[in-house]
Structures are given as C-alpha cells and as structure tokens.
Ligand code: HEC
C-alpha cells in the first residue's frame with residue numbers, strides 16, 4: 001500500500017503539516033515557485049481501480065457538507081471538487097499532500113480562519129471561504145452544491161435572468177456547483193510569472209462556460225492564492241472600460257474581464273448601472289459602477305489615502321496586464337470591478353462583502369477596515 005492510501009485524511013494531512021508550512025514559507029521568498037499546474041505523484045489524486053487488498057481505496061472528504069458520495073469517481077479521481085478543496089479537520093488554507101501537491105482550500109468546516117488574510121497558515125485565500133455560508137447562513141456566500149442547500153432568500157441570481165437556466169437559478173444543484181463557475185484544467189500549463197489565459201485553462205479556471213470556448217477570464221495568479229497579499233504581492237485582475245453588454249452571448253468588448261464573468265449571471269448590475277446605457281456611461285449612476293475607470297480627479301485621484309498604492313482590501317483591475325504585478329495604482333486607467341467589494345466564495349460579512357460595510361463604513365469617521373474609503377478618499381474624517 002502506498003503512503004496515504006487507506007489512511008484517514010486527518011492522518012494524511014497531519015503528516016504533511018510541517019512540510020506544508022515549509023513550502024508556504026519558502027514561497028514567501030518570491031520567485032521560482034511551483035505554479036498553478038498540479039504536481040506530485042499521480043497516486044495522491046488518482047486511483048486506478050478504487051481497490052486495494054480488495055477494499056475500496058480511501059478517498060478524502062467525500063462526506064463533508066450536504067452530500068455523501070461513494071467512489072469510483074470520474075477521471076479516476078480520489079475525491080471530487082468539494083472533497084479535495086476542503087480541509088475537513090483544520091484551519092490551514094493550503095494543504096500539502098506530499099511530492100509538491102499543494103491544494104488551495106476553499107472550505108474549512110471548522111472555521112478558525114484569519115480574515116482578512118495576513119500570511120498565517122489559516123488566512124483565507126483570495127476567493128474567501130465557504131465556511132461562513134455553511135456556518136452563519138445563506139447571505140454569507142454563494143450557496144454551492146456539496147456545501148449548502150439552495151438559498152432560502154434568493155431563487156435566482158440577483159440582477160440576472162430568471163429563465164430556466166440552472167446556473168442562473170442556483171449553484172446548489174448537482175448539475176451546477178463549483179463547475180457552474182469553474183471549468184477545471186488542472187494539468188494545463190500555468191501562468192505564474194506571466195499572464196494566465198486560454199492556453200493555461202484561463203485565470204483560476206474561469207472560462208469555457210457551458211462547455212463552449214467563447215469566453216474566459218485572464219489575469220496574473222499569485223502562487224499562494226493571496227494567502228499573504230501585500231501591495232506588491234497579489235493577483236492582478238483584468239478589467240475593461242469598453243461598455244460591453246454582459247447579458248449578450250456576444251463577447252465583443254468583454255475584454256476577458258473578471259467583471260464580465262460575474263455579470264454573466266448578474267447582468268443588470270453591469271448593464272443597467274448608468275442611465276445612459278446601453279452605449280455609454282456618461283449619464284447618472286443608478287447602481288454602483290463596475291468596469292469603469294477611477295476618474296483622475298477629485299477624491300478618486302487619491303486612492304488609498306492619497307498614496308495611489310495598491311490595497312488588497314479594495315483591489316482595482318488593470319486594462320492591460322503587461323504591467324505585471326505592481327504596487328502602482330493609476331487613477332484614470334485602473335478599474336473598479338465586482339471583486340473590489342466582494343469575495344466570490346464567501347466572507348464573514350453579508351453579501352460576501354470584503355469588509356464590514358454596516359459597521360466600519362461611517363461617513364465622517366476614519367476606519368482603515370472600510371474599503372469604501374480606499375476609493376472615496378474624502379468621505380472619512382478628512
Ligand atoms: C484530486 C484533488 C482535486 C480535485 C478532485 C479537484 N481539484 Fe482543484 N486543485 C487541486 C490542486 C492540487 C490544485 C492546485 C494546483 C496548483 O498547484 O496550482 C487545484 C487548483 C484548483 C483551482 C485553482 C487553479 C489555479 O489557478 O490555481 C481551482 C479553481 C480548482 N482547483 C477548482 C476545482 C474544481 C471546480 C474541481 C471539481 C471539478 C476540482 N478543482 C477538483 C486538486 C483537486
């Protein structure tokens with residue numbers, strides 16, 4: 001029997017905690033990291049017959065959340081999306097299976113998480129964590145199959161279509177789940193140290209919806225999934241200022257932007273944000289803008305306390321990724337987008353916001369935990 005087979009996930013993982021910490025620390029040094037492509041022994045992740053000594057091979061974490069599954073599984077995998085990307089027993093958010101297989105964790109059912117991330121091993125990754133939607137209730141994240149039941153407040157994606165297209169109705173059904181947003185390509189090349197695009201399986205596998213190849217997100221991927229984001233160590237998000245029509249299958253102008261991806265299901269929150277739309281955004285804002293440049297005037301020219309230094313609490317997107325990973329924010333060019341304010345998996349705050357909006361954002365007071373002040377730099381106590 002190979003190492004790991006037949007062992008409980010807790011044993012498997014405890015064994016690698018030390019290694020995991022070492023790998024993470026090693027990566028804080030910067031260049032030359034293992035990239036987004038999966039690495040390590042095939043047996044970490046695949047089983048050929050799901051049988052050893054006549055017994056089913058222990059797969060990991062198939063019984064967390066609302067769904068209980070038995071192998072054998074498709075693509076000869078030892079677990080499914082939720083199973084591999086869950087740390088069932090601990091609060092670490094990157095788990096090492098040995099041999100270089102580092103798994104980014106999106107669900108820690110026991111919590112104990114650090115938010116916002118500060119580089120400790122229990123820091124939530126860029127997308128947030130499904131702990132809060134499972135533990136605190138439906139408003140704290142996307143309700144996803146295998147973790148949560150169908151949202152009790154929302155019968156479809158707010159701002160989106162209400163046609164019978166399942167991923168626009170709920171991501172908590174067997175045909176949607178994680179793959180309602182991600183179409184995985186775990187063995188494709190990675191874009192670390194460069195731009196991740198179609199040839200790499202798109203930024204964080206956000207592309208090829210419904211099996212087509214007509215849209216995908218580009219970006220630059222932080223090798224530690226922003227477990228330790230700083231002004232010059234972070235994901236680089238793609239934005240666009242072309243006024244595209246998110247509800248259309250026509251990808252013209254969408255510019256492979258992350259905001260166009262969210263708006264694919266929440267279209268009105270982009271397509272009806274200004275009363276001069278469609279066509280232009282020269283009128284009044286009737287919803288908060290997304291995929292619009294920060295003006296290089298007024299309070300917006302003073303992003304992050306007038307420093308114009310990148311702040312991972314309220315990130316901006318770039319229209320051109322060739323600038324690479326930089327701490328420089330350029331008002332007039334850089335872009336407000338859905339992820340300036342939201343975490344796609346979930347957060348400790350309602351509407352999966354990146355910060356405590358009702359508690360921390362009080363006009364006329366200073367609070368560095370309020371992301372609104374990062375762009376609206378004169379609405380605090382100055
Ligand atoms: C057998 C374990 C396993 C299974 C099953 C699995 N993943 Fe992964 N996944 C991994 C590992 C390991 C990585 C990290 C690859 C790397 O080093 O960047 C990863 C990375 C990812 C990433 C981040 C990619 C990036 O750019 O860093 C996403 C998104 C993802 N997986 C989604 C999914 C979805 C959706 C499913 C189900 C369809 C799934 N995974 C099934 C192990 C797994």
Ligand code: HEC
Nearest residue numbers: 038039040041042043044045046075101102184185186187
């Ligand atoms: C760290 C986990 C991990 C390791 C290690 C791993 N795989 Fe995979 N593999 C996956 C996941 C997850 C998928 C799911 C499909 C996808 O994302 O494309 C996959 C899919 C596949 C597929 C079908 C899709 C494709 O890209 O062809 C093959 C074949 C495959 N793996 C072979 C291997 C072999 C051979 C090894 C060892 C040399 C290996 N894998 C090691 C996680 C892993």
Ligand code: HEC
Nearest residue numbers: 081085104106125126127128142144178181204225235344
């Ligand atoms: C509503 C769409 C959506 C759903 C549903 C979703 N994800 Fe994600 N996921 C994203 C986005 C967007 C990112 C990129 C976040 C970033 O870079 O800021 C991401 C990032 C990731 C990453 C990289 C780690 C990180 O936090 O950046 C992994 C791994 C991942 N997702 C796995 C999953 C798994 C497993 C599921 C199902 C349990 C899932 N996702 C469901 C949108 C989604």
Ligand code: HEC
Nearest residue numbers: 138139142143151154157167169170262265338342344351
């Ligand atoms: C594949 C379709 C789909 C995509 C893509 C998608 N969403 Fe959603 N979203 C939904 C559905 C369905 C709901 C309602 C059910 C729920 O909350 O899970 C929802 C709910 C939400 C909510 C409210 C959560 C609550 O329960 O109150 C927010 C906020 C949100 N989405 C933000 C985003 C952001 C930001 C992105 C881009 C990273 C995104 N969504 C991408 C389908 C989608």
Ligand code: HEC
Nearest residue numbers: 158259262263266269270288289290337338340341351357
């Ligand atoms: C400036 C910050 C900000 C930006 C940018 C932003 N949102 Fe929101 N979002 C919020 C706040 C705050 C709420 C809480 C409800 C409200 O104030 O209207 C919210 C609520 C939501 C909801 C829940 C609505 C409901 O009925 O429960 C969804 C869905 C959502 N946003 C999606 C998006 C999408 C998609 C984008 C990008 C097109 C986006 N948001 C951009 C701040 C933002």
Ligand code: HEC
Nearest residue numbers: 285289293294295314315316336340357371372374375376
């Ligand atoms: C990443 C930067 C960014 C963040 C974070 C942000 N905003 Fe904005 N906001 C903008 C931009 C850019 C505009 C449009 C400015 C323009 O076109 O003149 C805007 C417009 C607005 C407007 C309309 C102003 C008008 O003239 O009609 C309001 C109100 C607003 N934001 C409130 C908020 C609140 C509340 C938050 C926190 C939940 C927030 N914003 C977070 C960048 C941001």
